[in-house]
Amino acid sequence: MAVSVAVELRQVSKVYGSGPTEVHALREVDLSVRGGELVAVMGPSGSGKSTLLTIAGTLEEPTSGDVLIAGHELARLSRNDRARLRRRSMGYVFQDFNLLAGLTAVENVALPLELDGVRVKVARAAAMEVLAKLDLTERAARYPDELSGGESQRVAIARAVVGERRLLLADEPTGALDSLSGETVMRMLRHACHDGVAGVVVTHDAQMASWADRVVFLRDGRVVDQTVPSPGPESLLAPGGNK
């Protein structure tokens, strides 16, 4: 599979308010995420994590700098084109799942496709396929209030990757879950990304961030550091290997 840059932020800054109340949420941020890569963004509260995610997800516009989604410069797209790009290429996962209570798991997952004009039967089949990949076939006909937190979040991930989505954005996706459910969710996110989707997950939890291929650290709106990929875990558990 060709490795392509799914999202790119170039010198992105975001300022809220003006004058004495001015807040610089992001300062000259450069970030690019390839298809097949899961990137975690870590940083303390107020470091700009969520702003970065909403700008990468085209839900908000930067004050300056460029955002490119699959090579398309957002600023050059019409409002409608931008909305279509958002609908077709991006999926969002939130801490509190945001599933529609009146729809079953499979109906929730199929919804973005149906809203985009895909026939119900085709959309449901695509939804079932994603649910199967996330081990949720048995839960497909259940309503959100019949699912555990971990299952709900996995349904939300299925909804975020169904169809031709290339970019998955998650804001503290394990924040409401216990350790093992959180681990399952991160495992699934990583799995979805390694299937070709680019993922950006915002978290303050180092254990959850450690599921990412790369961890980017934000501080006061700036990217201050990132992890470098390691050769592998072989040396880890050897005696004296983790020095």
Added chain:
Amino acid sequence: MSIRHALLALLSEGPKYGLQLRQEFESRTGEVWPLNVGQVYTTLQRLERDGLVESEGSGGAGSHNVFTITPTGSGELNEWLRTPPDVVPPPRDELVIKVLVAMRVPGVDLPELLQMHRRHLVQAMQEYTRLKSEITEGEVELSLVVDSELFRIEAIVRWLDTADARLKRLPARTAGQDPTSAPRVGRKIAGVWR
């Protein structure tokens, strides 16, 4: 890690040979703690001397001997399992010392220093997580060991995060100020464990 008690635990399942004990010890601890045969036999000899195990075979602690746990050994094992681990911190935590020292060294960019350590630790966590992602369902011992390492390192990352936030709130301080605070820290912490 108490090899002595690990061997007693393996013998609590039934009589075993020395080599068998070594193999089982390694597989049960996710092969994280390799053990040489010499360590096994020396420990078995001491356990026998202390009346915690008995051996039967060609004499000595050789490979043809079968070892059995005694009632005293079972008692010792049960007591060890229920003894809380020592949670008193080590007398010198290297990273804490480095940060305390850095606060006094002129020209050190503390947030940058904390971030350097944070990155190193998160990278180590990524490696453990990669290892965890490859563990099969049957390897529960290895999962437990990896989880324990991840929680241990995460705690240090959280300490760095808290230190970062706490130092950010401080008014700017010139290096070398307040030299009397360090001994007080030592005395107060020691008081908690008295």
